[in-house]
Amino acid sequence: MVMPYLGFMSMSLKRDILKLVRKFYPTVDIKLVFKRGTRISNLFRFKDTFPLKCKSGVVYYIECCKCGQSAAYIGKTKNTLFERFYGSNGHLNPKTQKSALIDHVMGSGDPECSFDFDSIKLLDSASADYRLIIIESVYLKFDKQSLNTQEYSYPLKLF
Numbered sequence: 001m002v003m004p005y006l007g008f009m010s011m012s013l014k015r016d017i018l019k020l021v022r023k024f025y026p027t028v029d030i031k032l033v034f035k036r037g038t039r040i041s042n043l044f045r046f047k048d049t050f051p052l053k054c055k056s057g058v059v060y061y062i063e064c065c066k067c068g069q070s071a072a073y074i075g076k077t078k079n080t081l082f083e084r085f086y087g088s089n090g091h092l093n094p095k096t097q098k099s100a101l102i103d104h105v106m107g108s109g110d111p112e113c114s115f116d117f118d119s120i121k122l123l124d125s126a127s128a129d130y131r132l133i134i135i136e137s138v139y140l141k142f143d144k145q146s147l148n149t150q151e152y153s154y155p156l157k158l159f
Contacts, residue, residue: 001030001031001032001033002033002034002035003032003033003034003035004034004035004036004037005034005035005036005037006037010034014032014034017030017032018030018032052081052117052118052120052122053080053081053082053117054080054081054082055080055081055122055125056077056078056079056080056081057077057078057125057126057127057128057132058076058077058081058122058123058124058125058132059074059075059076059122059123059124059125059126059132059135059136059139060074060075060076060077060081060120060121060122060123061073061074061120061121061122061123061139061145062075062101062115062119062120062121063115063119064104064105064113064114064115065112065113065114065115065116065119066110066112066113066114067104067108067113070146071104071108071113071146071147072145072146072147073091073100073101073145073147073148074123074136074139074140074143074145074148075091075136075148076132076133076135076136077132078129078132081117081120082117085117086117091115092115092117100147100148100149101115101147104147123135123139124139137155
């Protein structure tokens, strides 16, 4: 049995409970364990979190600000998100030759169509690239997005 530790009162309570159990249930061997209660340090985060643009090894979801879910994209990156979107071959870099996001913005002809970097949702993360590929494939398999031209990153034999 686990109980919160409340100082001297806990020890006397333990003694009383053990006496009662031995008196009425002599065949039962009960163990009482105390755990420390809530501390102030448990109420706060110990470490600071990275800003979104510094996250790496993630599977992400982004949608058009105007079109919403009808123009969404799921992708993965082992680099930082900022590098993936604005680097030399990034999704939102105007010099990029081939990008589903830029193709959508240019092809729609609507000046309100755009992708906001701060609206990216992180779906999952992994430390190894092969895990990212599998995770992305699972999301692409079950959550079809209109801007994704590929059906999977890695062929899965799920169902």
